[in-house]
Amino acid sequence: MSTDNLFKAAPAKRILGRIAPENFIGRSEALSEIAALAPSTSPRRGLLVHAAPAAGASELLRQAYDKLFRQRGGASPIYFAFTRHEQTIAAAARRFLHTFLSQLVAHRRGDHSFVNAPPALRDLIDLADPSDYEWVERLVLTYERAREGSDELALVRLCFSAPVLAAARGARTVVMLDEIQNIEKLRGEVELGNEIAQVSMHGDVPFVLCGLRRGLLDELSGGNAPHRFDGFGTIHLEGLKEADARTLVERLAFTERVAINDETRDLVVQLFGGSPFYIASFMYAAHRDQLSLTSFLECQKIYVDEILGGRINRRFNSILEEITPSHTTRRALIRLLHEAATNAGGKSPVEAWRRRLELEPDELYPLMFALHVRELASFNATFMEIGTESLWRDYLRASYRLQVTVEPRALVVADTLVETLKRAPQTMARHYRRAAALNLRELLARFDAQRVAASLLHYDRFSRIYRGVETEEIEIGLDAETDLIRLPQVVHAASCASFHPPMLLVGDEERCAVAHGFDAMPYTDANEIVWLTAEIDSKLEAGRAVTEVWCDRLTQVGHSCGFKRFKLWLVAPEGFSAEASDLLSERDAFSSSRKQLELLTARLSPEAAEVGATGADAPDEFEMVIPMGSDTELIAAHTVEQIARRLDFPAEAINQIKTALIEACINAAEHSLSPDRKIYQRFRLESDKLVVTVSSRGLIVPSPTNAGTNGSDAREENNGRRGWGLKLIRTLMDEVEFERVDDGTRLRMTKYLRR
Amino acid sequence: MVDSHDRSPVRSARSGDIAVIYASDYLNKLSGERIERECRAHLGAGCRALVVDFKNTGLVNSIGVSIMLGVIDAAERAHAPLVFSNVNSQAAQLFEILGLTLHASLADDEHAALRMLSEVNVAQPRRVPVGKHT
Numbered sequence A: 001m002s003t004d005n006l007f008k009a010a011p012a013k014r015i016l017g018r019i020a021p022e023n024f025i026g027r028s029e030a031l032s033e034i035a036a037l038a039p040s041t042s043p044r045r046g047l048l049v050h051a052a053p054a055a056g057a058s059e060l061l062r063q064a065y066d067k068l069f070r071q072r073g074g075a076s077p078i079y080f081a082f083t084r085h086e087q088t089i090a091a092a093a094r095r096f097l098h099t100f101l102s103q104l105v106a107h108r109r110g111d112h113s114f115v116n117a118p119p120a121l122r123d124l125i126d127l128a129d130p131s132d133y134e135w136v137e138r139l140v141l142t143y144e145r146a147r148e149g150s151d152e153l154a155l156v157r158l159c160f161s162a163p164v165l166a167a168a169r170g171a172r173t174v175v176m177l178d179e180i181q182n183i184e185k186l187r188g189e190v191e192l193g194n195e196i197a198q199v200s201m202h203g204d205v206p207f208v209l210c211g212l213r214r215g216l217l218d219e220l221s222g223g224n225a226p227h228r229f230d231g232f233g234t235i236h237l238e239g240l241k242e243a244d245a246r247t248l249v250e251r252l253a254f255t256e257r258v259a260i261n262d263e264t265r266d267l268v269v270q271l272f273g274g275s276p277f278y279i280a281s282f283m284y285a286a287h288r289d290q291l292s293l294t295s296f297l298e299c300q301k302i303y304v305d306e307i308l309g310g311r312i313n314r315r316f317n318s319i320l321e322e323i324t325p326s327h328t329t330r331r332a333l334i335r336l337l338h339e340a341a342t343n344a345g346g347k348s349p350v351e352a353w354r355r356r357l358e359l360e361p362d363e364l365y366p367l368m369f370a371l372h373v374r375e376l377a378s379f380n381a382t383f384m385e386i387g388t389e390s391l392w393r394d395y396l397r398a399s400y401r402l403q404v405t406v407e408p409r410a411l412v413v414a415d416t417l418v419e420t421l422k423r424a425p426q427t428m429a430r431h432y433r434r435a436a437a438l439n440l441r442e443l444l445a446r447f448d449a450q451r452v453a454a455s456l457l458h459y460d461r462f463s464r465i466y467r468g469v470e471t472e473e474i475e476i477g478l479d480a481e482t483d484l485i486r487l488p489q490v491v492h493a494a495s496c497a498s499f500h501p502p503m504l505l506v507g508d509e510e511r512c513a514v515a516h517g518f519d520a521m522p523y524t525d526a527n528e529i530v531w532l533t534a535e536i537d538s539k540l541e542a543g544r545a546v547t548e549v550w551c552d553r554l555t556q557v558g559h560s561c562g563f564k565r566f567k568l569w570l571v572a573p574e575g576f577s578a579e580a581s582d583l584l585s586e587r588d589a590f591s592s593s594r595k596q597l598e599l600l601t602a603r604l605s606p607e608a609a610e611v612g613a614t615g616a617d618a619p620d621e622f623e624m625v626i627p628m629g630s631d632t633e634l635i636a637a638h639t640v641e642q643i644a645r646r647l648d649f650p651a652e653a654i655n656q657i658k659t660a661l662i663e664a665c666i667n668a669a670e671h672s673l674s675p676d677r678k679i680y681q682r683f684r685l686e687s688d689k690l691v692v693t694v695s696s697r698g699l700i701v702p703s704p705t706n707a708g709t710n711g712s713d714a715r716e717e718n719n720g721r722r723g724w725g726l727k728l729i730r731t732l733m734d735e736v737e738f739e740r741v742d743d744g745t746r747l748r749m750t751k752y753l754r755r
Numbered sequence B: 001m002v003d004s005h006d007r008s009p010v011r012s013a014r015s016g017d018i019a020v021i022y023a024s025d026y027l028n029k030l031s032g033e034r035i036e037r038e039c040r041a042h043l044g045a046g047c048r049a050l051v052v053d054f055k056n057t058g059l060v061n062s063i064g065v066s067i068m069l070g071v072i073d074a075a076e077r078a079h080a081p082l083v084f085s086n087v088n089s090q091a092a093q094l095f096e097i098l099g100l101t102l103h104a105s106l107a108d109d110e111h112a113a114l115r116m117l118s119e120v121n122v123a124q125p126r127r128v129p130v131g132k133h134t
Helices: A003-008 A028-035 A057-070 A089-109 A121-127 A133-148 A152-160 A162-168 A180-185 A192-202 A216-220 A242-255 A262-271 A276-288 A296-309 A311-323 A327-342 A350-357 A361-373 A390-404 A409-436 A440-445 A459-466 A471-480 A501-505 A544-560 A578-586 A594-604 A606-614 A633-646 A651-671 A725-732 B029-044 B062-077 B089-097 B110-119
Strands: A046-051 A076-081 A173-178 A207-212 A232-237 A347-349 A377-380 A383-386 A451-453 A484-486 A489-495 A512-518 A528-535 A566-572 A590-593 A620-627 A678-686 A689-697 A735-741 A744-752 B002-004 B011-015 B018-022 B049-053 B082-085 B105-107
Touching (some): A028 A232, A046 A216, A057 A076, A057 A207, A076 A089, A089 A121, A089 A133, A089 A152, A089 A162, A089 A192, A162 A173, A180 A207, A180 A216, A192 A207, A192 A216, A242 A262, A262 A409, A276 A296, A276 A311, A296 A311, A296 A390, A296 A409, A311 A327, A311 A390, A327 A347, A327 A350, A327 A383, A327 A390, A350 A361, A350 A383, A361 A377, A390 A409, A440 A512, A440 A594, A459 A578, A528 A544, A578 A590, A620 A633, A633 A651, A633 A678, A651 A678, A651 A689, A651 A725, A651 A744, A651 B062, A651 B089, A725 A735, B011 B029, B018 B029, B029 B062, B049 B062, B049 B110, B062 B089, B082 B110
Parallel strands (some): A046 A232, B018 B049, B082 B105
Antiparallel strands (some): A347 A383, A377 A383, A451 A484, A512 A528, A620 A678, A689 A744, A735 A744, B002 B011, B011 B018
8 A cells, every 4th residue: 555545544443453554564364364254154263373472463463353343243353362460260261251241342332442441241231232131141140150159160161152152142253362372371270271272163153362383282282182173274473574574664664753774674674583573662662762773873772772671671571570580580590591592502401400590390391381482492302492583692691791790781782782783784694695595495395306407407518508508598408408317306405504503604594405305216215315505605607626615514414414325416606617517526416507596496396487587576676866956857757768668668658757757856856955955766677567766855845735736726726836746746657655754755656567 | 930039048930920939858947937938028029829839848847837827828818829739748648637738729730830820810819729739
């Protein structure tokens, strides 16, 4: 949705959602899946939402609640979260019933005020819809009797079966239960998770059961006889995809009036691994402190503030307080976690934990399990492995220095800032390398015993035959080759570092892979083979020395992992020198250039290659900066014409784009008190559109609503003659977004290609 | 036809009571104002009709177009019909969007514009029917 449209559309009412729906990015599919449970014809009985920590699962459910609430006349949404502060199962059950009735009455009356300020249960009887009055009254009276009794199971069943009772009386609901992992710490005799599983599977009411992915099914399992949840769908909620995370950062920067640029936007995405919770916390902090995010230093300052005292700090603090209420134990835990994190591999034996924390097993194991469920560490029977997330490690390091070694806060802040600032360019460099990596793992997984031309795996041969030949001709040549190689059927592919962690020291995880498979049938020891493959950095043909180093490294991985039979495959962007090729022959290793790899990929997965060939995923981007004045907008117009022609826009559309760009440049020049008197332009070509962004620094304020009026009236108003720029642009382009940022404005215009 | 106003940056010509003003390659604020001044000068010199020819104009911006509204005003006050000729598709679209075509006619070329004006007898001032003359 364009920002332009956002201005016009009435904002959707937020009831439980904590962020504006337009800022709820990257979850539309999950949201639709939940909303699809509402009709009684829904083929699904419910959904299990396995959420990564801080992936925004609660917000997903809250947004789903708001969406369903707005759909008047349909099923009533119910949202209930098990909180960390609840003490007993009975208390949770009582609160559930109260929440259920309040939200049901609120939806059926169309009055959302009851959702956040629920009336007393007795009052809800009077407020209930006349068609619900009778059963609501009976339910409340029964509940009041049960509450006075001592039968906890009866109370729990009465409360959690209320949605089933309501459905039987014609009041259909979609019940969303959040943070199910918190059930574990509730005191009581009843197996609450099992009760919830039973009612969600056997009642005619759709349930959404949401919790941390490492704890959800444990809570709902029902002991030794795990429930099957027949008819339930599954949502795996992880961090946002990079593109979505970038959009989220941009949206929040816009709505929170935080100046940002592309470099810092990408850094924020990398710092928080696409976690919407952390990204939002970070952006709100920038807004709160009225800071801009236009340099890595500014970003890292806020990052450090958040780790040492902001929302992110409070989140980690509250998790640790919940896991270890005792201050002394918590301090010992921080020491232990930090020391384990600094060990090679981040591991430490469980026995060391028991001794260091001085806890009995019945206290120690819940603690370790809680860390495991929150993915701050992994509990592997005999050892604990500390989570590798940078944010968590930075928090741990700072907390250790502040709470355990009691260093001056200023020193910790300064050191953390310096360290994270030094790391920022490396973080981005790694991101860029990862984005450019060839994704060997994915390619290996697609081998599937297919036969391909042998020259695709022998660079020297490929170079001899096809050097300087057009791709189409190479394709024909490959089709005609009779010397074929049967690729193995790969059954498992993973990074080299997963098998041999020291490989992390010599290269990025994505650039080196291990694939287990069989190079012939049947599945026997004799046919078992492991392919060890690596992508080498080299601007020119890789030489013998570097090739030898990599052959030795991969061979060492093979030996240290005990692989009986393995094959080496090296990939270098520009292939290998003659000497390197000789070495590869001696080692009986395969070799390919990037070109060979592209051809191989196309053969193994034509649809993926097609997408690549048409450039659907590879936008072409151009940038230009022009000074304001002296008709420089003409230069911009001529440039955009050349760019639009690359996408075969028709002449009329090119004229429209040119005119719109001229108007945008004039607007920027006329209305801004620009300090640098420059207009920044970006042209992005995608498969079906051209996106033009025009920005300028300085103060501006052409209100979009004052953008002029239609023809005949134009002569009468405001000298009638000016302020037409934005109106024209909107008429000429398909999408227009006008954004004011702290340091100026940005106008984004999109023109779609209509073939 | 007689070329006139040789010292003006805008070239113009006169054919009897009709003045033809030639717009430059880019109709913007400055060139628009020059055209406006030239038009007013011709009207002041007794011209009874105007043609603004855009044969050499590749690009047009909204400020330039807005100034053309001033030309239309001046022509109307002088009861002088006004025709725009040789308007390319980009400019025509802007003229349309910004309402100029409600107040002035478009002709394919200069000759067509002169023909239109002679048909309405410029000695007896009246409006030229609005619309593209073909």
